[in-house]
Amino acid sequence: MMITLYEQAPLYQVIHKIDTVIAHAGIPEKYIGRNDKKVKTFVLYGDITGETLHDGRPVRRDWAQHYQGSHWIVYGHTPPVLEPRFVNHTVNIDTGCVFGNRLSAFRLPEEHIVSVHSQQPFIQEKFS
Numbered sequence: 074m075m076i077t078l079y080e081q082a083p084l085y086q087v088i089h090k091i092d093t094v095i096a097h098a099g100i101p102e103k104y105i106g107r108n109d110k111k112v113k114t115f116v117l118y119g120d121i122t123g124e125t126l127h128d129g130r131p132v133r134r135d136w137a138q139h140y141q142g143s144h145w146i147v148y149g150h151t152p153p154v155l156e157p158r159f160v161n162h163t164v165n166i167d168t169g170c171v172f173g174n175r176l177s178a179f180r181l182p183e184e185h186i187v188s189v190h191s192q193q194p195f196i197q198e199k200f201s
Contacts, residue, residue: 084108084116091181092143098150099163102142119151137163147179153200157186172199 085096087105094105098119104112114121120136133151137160140146146163153169157177168188170176173195175188 084113087144088181091145093145093147093181095147097148099136099146099148099165101136101140102144105142105144117150135160137161137165145179145181155200157188169199172196174200 085094085100087094094100096116098116100116118131120134121131124132126132140161140163148165149167151165151167153167153172154165155174158165164179166177166179168175168177170191171193173191173193175190177186177188180187
């Protein structure tokens with residue numbers, strides 16, 4: 074059942090009513106509406122360089138710094154942040170619940186963050 078869900082799930086979700094795109098690791102404006110291999114790689118892993126860090130994680134560019142689109146982009150899957158990170162009409166809501174911080178959501182159209190504390194032990198070194 075999980076394999077079926079994974080294989081049939083959309084790469085990202087566009088919510089036209091609130092001019093928002095939800096994508097696992099983000100998505101640049103030029104990829105919205107596309108579903109090719111390049112888009113899939115970006116949405117799943119972020120703007121990766123092909124290099125890896127000493128611990129095996131991929132090196133990622135900060136794509137949100139260059140985002141100029143009109144849609145809100147709600148994403149995570151990047152190195153977690155202690156607080157949701159707002160940059161150029163994007164919001165990284167990966168606040169490291171699995172590493173003991175919080176689980177966060179971005180409410181629209183209110184543009185309000187809602188967070189709950191994790192029950193996992195806090196691991197400081199997981200946060201950049």
